[in-house]
Ligand SMILES: Nc1ncnc2[nH]cnc12
């Protein structure tokens with residue numbers, strides 16, 4: 437776990453954070469819809485928005501908690517109607533990811549947000565999948581999809597969603613669980629996760645964003661997830677911390693999200709440096725970059741500036757992101773070799 441990382445000038449750190457190859461394992465594609473694209477799609481699809489302008493919409497992005505964000509986030513997604521809309525949204529995100537030296541991304545999508553409005557499952561998945569495939573061919577970025585269930589809806593709805601997606605089973609690699617956490621514990625979704633496991637899908641779930649450590653235990657023990665999305669509340673439970681370290685369960689942490697949703701008051705107080713130091717397999721992600729003030733590199737640079745972390749932590753976080761991804765060991769090894777090369781190049785500049 438302790439890798440030997442070459443000496444790198446502190447002044448090179450922002451450049452290194454941007455240049456290092458990394459994976460993004462926690463981002464919601466609907467959360468990458470920039471206000472400009474929301475307005476462009478509203479016009480293209482003749483959807484009436486309750487905001488007069490891009491500026492007025494952006495001004496509404498002052499959140500007090502997760503729910504206050506989700507209300508606006510679901511309203512923003514109402515402009516997505518056609519396969520091309522889903523394609524354009526995903527290509528816009530993938531362009532940003534390429535610019536941030538993301539070599540691999542595992543993208544959440546919320547089908548129920550769209551199927552409940554009458555958009556078909558095929559429209560959603562085909563648009564997103566085609567964007568991932570074209571970006572891979574044209575830009576070399578690897579991208580996979582994770583179908584996420586909305587936990588404020590019933591398990592029956594999640595089961596129906598999974599069944600509706602099965603004809604397109606080869607177009608997504610796993611399932612997740614998101615939306616309003618408190619009051620919707622993981623146990624509510626035990627059957628749909630069991631069915632997903634039978635289907636050979638990867639399993640992840642949001643837990644311990646606002647909710648208690650008990651939800652992280654539930655996600656691990658009842659749902660059998662391989663990664664925890666967020667998980668920042670794990671620090672409140674020493675036994676849970678020990679388990680997360682022992683089993684090296686990845687936590688996909690999202691610092692700017694935690695700041696904007698008031699999970700933390702100040703980035704300088706974010707617990708990621710402590711979690712990393714305690715030996716947890718944490719990494720940095722953007723969650724909903726269009727709403728929280730930045731894509732993945734902005735999350736790295738702002739958190740590092742606020743907390744004083746250095747090159748050693750940068751290496752470990754990027755490496756954790758690659759190791760925690762759902763790709764082959766051979767692919768991981770190739771990207772880790774590229775990460776090592778990047779660090780060696782920066783060390784040579786000293
Ligand atoms: N941060 C978050 N937590 C839960 N559900 C979400 N859906 C989109 N972003 C989310």
Ligand SMILES: [Zn+2]
Nearest residue numbers: 464614665723
């Ligand atoms: Zn999330």
